[in-house]
Amino acid sequence: MTGSTTQTRDHIGHAHHHHHSHDTSYLISSNKKDAGVRITRIGLYVNLGMAIGKGFGGYVFNSQALIADAIHSLTDLVSDIMTLATVSWSLKPPSERFPSGYGKVESLGSLGVSGILLGGGLMMGWAALIALCQQFFPDFAEAAAHWGLLPHSHGHSHSHDDLGPNINAAWLAGGSILIKEWLYRATLKVANERKSSVLASNAYHHRVDSLTAFVALLMIAGSNVLNNASWLDPVGGLVISLMVVQAGWGNTKASLMELADVGVEDEMKGNVRRAATKALDGVSTGPAANHVEIRSIQGVKSGQNYLMDIELAVPGTWTVEQTRGIEDLVRERVGGKVRGVKRVRVRFISKSSEQPDFLDEFIRPDMSAKSSPEPEEEEHSHSHDHGHNHKTTNGNARKRK
Template sequence: MAEQKKAKVVTVGLEDLQTPFQNSACKSKEGVRVTVIGMIVNIILTIIKIAAGFIGNSAALIADGVHSLSDLLSDFVVIFSIRISAKPEDETHNYGHKKIETLASVIVGLMLLFAGISILYEGAVTIYEFTQGVPIEKPAMIAFYVALISIACKELLYQYTHRVAKKLGSDMIEVNAWHHRTDAFSSVGVAAGIGVAILLGDQWAIIDPIMAVLLALYILYIAFKIIYNSINDLMEASLDPEVNDEIKSVILNCGGVLNVHSLKTRKLGSSKAIDVHIMVDEDLTVKEASVIQKDIEKCLKERFGDDTYVIVKIEPFLDRKAEREKHILDGL
């Protein structure tokens, strides 16, 4: 019986070790699928918007097409990163490869930054030339219709990608979702600018590049925010205070824990890493304390995902107040 029981324990342990990688593989497939769909849409929109921009005399739509091109490039980065991050731990990467997701977020943010700078420059040059007497040709209706199509496609793509990102807990896919939304917002501005220019005549054609500049500033804001948050994660920033408080609550409610201290947390891509010291009754046996430790690991993984890295260190609970009182009494 003892041998059978021992064999059963070993089997359960192996399953627990395999679960995070199996979950990562499932996440990888779903993450790649949503990104490939986005990539196909971006290829089509990039071609259509740039072509319609030239045909319809819209600098804003051409700039918007460049933004879609940056989305396309970011899709390739995301797919590559998802494949790498799904790999399990090895001898040279003891914590797995999930940090590649954070690095990819920085790269996507930089792409967004360069796209914003490019749009800003082109719009500013057009506005300057207009002030110097260079006329701006009124956009054609084809540019307006394409901008409307882009708004619908990119907003639907954002909603879909955002849902998948929340489901998988992936910051990298969430960043890519915002890449889609910024493209939708830029298309809103383009459509508004083109519509005003068409309705009010050539003298209002300046609205087109002005909208391009305003949207470029918004894109730059999003890019800086993405880059800042991603670099912060690369520098091992701790999780949000609310999450840390929730971790402590989960541990204390798990049972057998008398105190929690020295909690350290960080992000590993879409996963979380938790390192914590717990205090238990000093009269417990090593086996009993080990059971509490395993229960805490289970509780944390159930709450934050099977791919959460958990390190629990056990210490005997010491009642400092009782110790001080005992010391005073001994002195008397």
């Protein structure tokens, strides 16, 4: 259970939130003979090669669209590298120092990566806007450069920048389309054979990368074929940078929400409720039959791990042994059937009580320690009669035992 299957909702438009939609099952698997593992690793290496190739080619051939597409290729690559770097931490069992596990390590890594992507997209968009401004509003660009708002342009001379991208940049964009389209079809073939939604999602990423490369190809070719259309290349860079910014912002927002312990989505709650209901339906005999009611479900996401809380209502006459048996049954079923769930905490209430939820576990403001004088009085009493209090405490402890 190394990933999440509930994050496909993030595939809205192009903002495919990379680190959330990636299941790491195939990426971290050591079974290199497996077709799914092999095609996933190939995709990782291809993203690395294409990001370097398109970035270098975009610089040499003076194509902002190609450079922006190279940054876009980095989105999946950096996400996968981050996953490999943090997954061993995020899946470690909880410890005394980290009682909720290490999942937030991945959330922190995701925040850093998405911040880099967001910054990179903004920088590319700014560069494209500068290029457009210098072409269409040269006087304004000169004035802005004078005040330090824009870099100095080269006047009205036809410099290397004014001539637009070299036509050879189109070969790199075209090659990117072919490679990504092949990866899309190869990954989708394995996904259909395995009926794997994870591989199908990865195939979708390859298709989107192919489409962004197609945008770059159109802009590069158009700026070379059409007369006085060198502005098309920065327009393509601006379009692709907006895609990167959209995805980067989506990832940043999701990471911040995870770190702030936002509640899990309704889809995950529904999955947990169905699994818990089936576990309780299995109790067909004995005193537990038809006596347990699921009152509330909540949880938080910690990296790839889901930490869930379930509130069950049972008859008030039940013993601790009876509730313990139900708790083990529900935990085993939910943990085994709902992918990504790493902790299930069960809370029992009486069926005769009202419909409470988990908010009643929080201490009311009027009962907080700051508003209560008792700790200070206890400390004052403790300082006057240390020996007596020490004996009394030990005596009470022995009675409780």
